[in-house]
Amino acid sequence: MAEKKLRYHCTACGTPNDLDLEIPIAPELKQFEINCSNCQDLTHVLMTRCPKCQNSTQYLHSDLDFTQEILTLSGTYVDLIKGIKSSLSEYVKEFKVPVPKRWTVQLTCSCGEEYPAYIPLPSAED
Numbered sequence: 001m002a003e004k005k006l007r008y009h010c011t012a013c014g015t016p017n018d019l020d021l022e023i024p025i026a027p028e029l030k031q032f033e034i035n036c037s038n039c040q041d042l043t044h045v046l047m048t049r050c051p052k053c054q055n056s057t058q059y060l061h062s063d064l065d066f067t068q069e070i071l072t073l074s075g076t077y078v079d080l081i082k083g084i085k086s087s088l089s090e091y092v093k094e095f096k097v098p099v100p101k102r103w104t105v106q107l108t109c110s111c112g113e114e115y116p117a118y119i120p121l122p123s124a125e126d
Ligand SMILES: [Zn+2]
Pocket: 010, 011, 012, 013, 014, 015, 036, 037, 038, 039, 040, 041
């Protein structure tokens, strides 16, 4: 897994932070905590790289500890999905439901590749 230099601009004060992160290749999605060197703003960023060109980095920004949010909400989420699925069955032929084992997001790379990335939920591993 190659290290990738990344410049992240703080969403609070705009200061660029140079990061040395080991960003995994999709479908692996890794959460990083970033502390701004200027204002100490703590942010969580989910990152992955395109499996085709392995170059373009995709990231999802969240002020929340997103992985923890997912875990907390996953029980409610499963119930919600069931309701959404049945309410959409008239309009959507195939509705992919993220199973409790992982949380999935669909990404599109600048190279044109569309790929999924996911967070495995810890309860499914340990
Ligand atoms: Zn900052």
